[in-house]
Amino acid sequence: xxLTDQLLAALSLYGLPVLFGVIAIAAxxxxxxxxxxxxxxGSFVELGEMKLWQVLVVASGAAVLGDQIGYALGRWxxxxxxxxxRRRKNGEAKIAQARAFAKRWGGAGIFxxxxxxxxxxxxxxxxxxxxxxxxxxxxxxDVLGETLWVVIYVLxxxxxxxxxxxxxxxxGNLSWVIVGLxxxxxxxxxxxxxxxxxxxxxxxxxxxxxxx
Amino acid sequence: MKHLGRKxxxxxVVLALVLLITGLFAVRTVRRAVYWRLHRDEVIRPWxxxxxxxxxxxxxxxxxxxxxGIAPQAHDRKPIKEIARExxxxxxxxxxxxxxxxxxxRAPIPSGSQSPSPGRSP
Numbered sequence: 001x002x003l004t005d006q007l008l009a010a011l012s013l014y015g016l017p018v019l020f021g022v023i024a025i026a027a028x029x030x031x032x033x034x035x036x037x038x039x040x041x042g043s044f045v046e047l048g049e050m051k052l053w054q055v056l057v058v059a060s061g062a063a064v065l066g067d068q069i070g071y072a073l074g075r076w077x078x079x080x081x082x083x084x085x086r087r088r089k090n091g092e093a094k095i096a097q098a099r100a101f102a103k104r105w106g107g108a109g110i111f112x113x114x115x116x117x118x119x120x121x122x123x124x125x126x127x128x129x130x131x132x133x134x135x136x137x138x139x140x141x142d143v144l145g146e147t148l149w150v151v152i153y154v155l156x157x158x159x160x161x162x163x164x165x166x167x168x169x170x171x172g173n174l175s176w177v178i179v180g181l182x183x184x185x186x187x188x189x190x191x192x193x194x195x196x197x198x199x200x201x202x203x204x205x206x207x208x209x210x211x212x
Numbered sequence: 213m214k215h216l217g218r219k220x221x222x223x224x225v226v227l228a229l230v231l232l233i234t235g236l237f238a239v240r241t242v243r244r245a246v247y248w249r250l251h252r253d254e255v256i257r258p259w260x261x262x263x264x265x266x267x268x269x270x271x272x273x274x275x276x277x278x279x280x281g282i283a284p285q286a287h288d289r290k291p292i293k294e295i296a297r298e299x300x301x302x303x304x305x306x307x308x309x310x311x312x313x314x315x316x317x318r319a320p321i322p323s324g325s326q327s328p329s330p331g332r333s334p
Binding site for chain 1: 223231254264
């Protein structure tokens with residue numbers, strides 16, 4: 001029996017406490033098969049072994065708690081890292097940039113990494129903490145995103161109950177497709193920007209050649 | 213486009229690679245989804261409970277309990293690996309027993325059986 005089977009067996013036997021523990025630990029940054037737990041919990045709801053509202057509340061609560069731990073680690077544990085960065089050349093400016101970025105994109109980033117690009121979630125918790133992203137806003141985006149995440153996968157598990165293993169295999173592949181597409185979009189955008197700046201540079205050179 | 217720098221070529225190569233890998237994963241996802249629709253049976257794993265297996269294979273739970281020699285239980289969450297341990301057999305043996313019971317349940321009723329299904333001509 002591998003770890004996944006052990007966790008699922010424990011979830012089947014003990015229910016909510018296992019669901020809470022596994023999701024909170026995973027949200028804080030330990031890689032555990034949480035999507036599988038949610039889908040399986042949805043399946044157990046359909047079987048009548050768990051109650052839907054209890055699963056939704058406990059799972060969302062656990063995820064939010066785990067994320068706060070990650071944020072706190074970044075915010076207070078990250079200070080030694082922050083000090084070291086500050087002493088570097090241009091350190092102060094870089095930190096200011098990171099904070100500005102987190103303030104501008106933080107909300108959408110936090111929201112999307114809760115349910116769509118979940119592998120990045122624990123990292124964003126840390127960097128939000130390090131960047132001193134306002135905790136109140138972090139909490140609101142976090143609660144919204146995690147609730148959506150829990151609802152999606154528990155309901156998927158409920159509707160495809162009895163097909164947990166098969167569903168998970170497909171979802172695992174799908175998450176890589178999503179990550180790949182996002183990476184492609186970012187790369188293409190940066191490439192386009194860099195091509196445009198090269199064009200302008202060429203134009204400037206041409207003009208200066210004509211002038212001289 | 214004549215003045216592409218080394219960095220830009222590098223970015224184009226990386227972008228092509230990312231698109232290629234993403235495409236492969238997309239194809240794999242679709243193929244698995246299709247396969248899954250055609251072969252809908254879930255593989256029986258040690259974490260599953262008897263009611264879960266029964267639900268997954270659409271057979272009545274008492275059939276499986278009978279095959280295992282246990283009295284049917286309501287709200288049974290015990291994983292089959294626990295049942296295997298209690299019965300001192302390997303999980304593989306127990307899964308084989310379940311699969312046989314499922315196959316028997318699904319097999320067409322032999323001719324001359326005492327309970328012909330209504331509405332069907334022999």
